Amino acid sequence: MISTWIRALLLESLTLLLLCFRALPTAAQPGFISIDCGSASQKNYTSNSGIKWSNDDNYILGGYDSGPVWTWQGDWAEQLHSFRYFNESRSKFCYGLPVEVNKTYLVRAGFLWGNFSDLSEGPISFDLTVFSSLWKTVEVSAVTDFRSDLKDGVTSPLTAETIVRSTSSVMNVCLVRKTGNPFINSLELRPMDDDMYVDVFKNKLLVNHWRWTAGRCCLSSPR
Numbered sequence: 387m388i389s390t391w392i393r394a395l396l397l398e399s400l401t402l403l404l405l406c407f408r409a410l411p412t413a414a415q416p417g418f419i420s421i422d423c424g425s426a427s428q429k430n431y432t433s434n435s436g437i438k439w440s441n442d443d444n445y446i447l448g449g450y451d452s453g454p455v456w457t458w459q460g461d462w463a464e465q466l467h468s469f470r471y472f473n474e475s476r477s478k479f480c481y482g483l484p485v486e487v488n489k490t491y492l493v494r495a496g497f498l499w500g501n502f503s504d505l506s507e508g509p510i511s512f513d514l515t516v517f518s519s520l521w522k523t524v525e526v527s528a529v530t531d532f533r534s535d536l537k538d539g540v541t542s543p544l545t546a547e548t549i550v551r552s553t554s555s556v557m558n559v560c561l562v563r564k565t566g567n568p569f570i571n572s573l574e575l576r577p578m579d580d581d582m583y584v585d586v587f588k589n590k591l592l593v594n595h596w597r598w599t600a601g602r603c604c605l606s607s608p609r
Contacts (some may be wrong), residue, residue: 417577423570424451424470445481455500459530473570480560485552490583496572499526499546510566522546549583549592
């Protein structure tokens with residue numbers, strides 16, 4: 387008969403093995419899409435967390451690359467160092483992401499205007515939509531001191547997350563202008579297991595408004 391301590395050792399080893407499988411790099415996690423919007427053409431890289439990022443050339447037509455927008459870029463993740471912005475006359479700009487039909491996905495978008503301009507022409511406001519359903523209204527306005535003012539979307543990152551069930555083989559994530567020029571730094575897609583969020587129906591979204599941690603000193607978004 388296996389002694390108690392051997393059983394405990396085997397259980398601990400199995401637990402560590404499962405954790406290792408959950409931490410496999412994105413190459414072993416099909417369906418992951420991580421887009422560094424507005425980054426240099428043909429620029430692809432792997433972040434410190436093992437996420438493979440690509441530029442957005444294959445996902446959208448139109449818009450302009452901002453180039454680096456921070457003089458102290460080390461403060462933020464690389465995908466937030468630049469963005470794609472849209473100042474054409476039309477009002478709607480859409481990313482097309484390949485997906486499986488009738489599958490649930492987490493979609494995450496990041497925004498950080500930084501010191502690209504002083505927003506003296508007025509605030510920027512635009513709607514985010516997924517499959518034509520309203521996801522979030524993004525609003526950013528001017529700050530007086532880039533070093534001390536913490537304002538979401540300007541001097542600190544603004545993140546939007548939603549859970550959605552796909553209705554076609556292409557997921558359209560769109561920025562719809564209200565005022566100013568819409569912009570976006572990053573766009574991520576993560577497939578969910580079939581038994582997760584089973585109550586998400588077509589044309590309905592689950593939107594994350596905030597995230598709390600209990601017991602940990604720090605909180606980061608799911609990879």
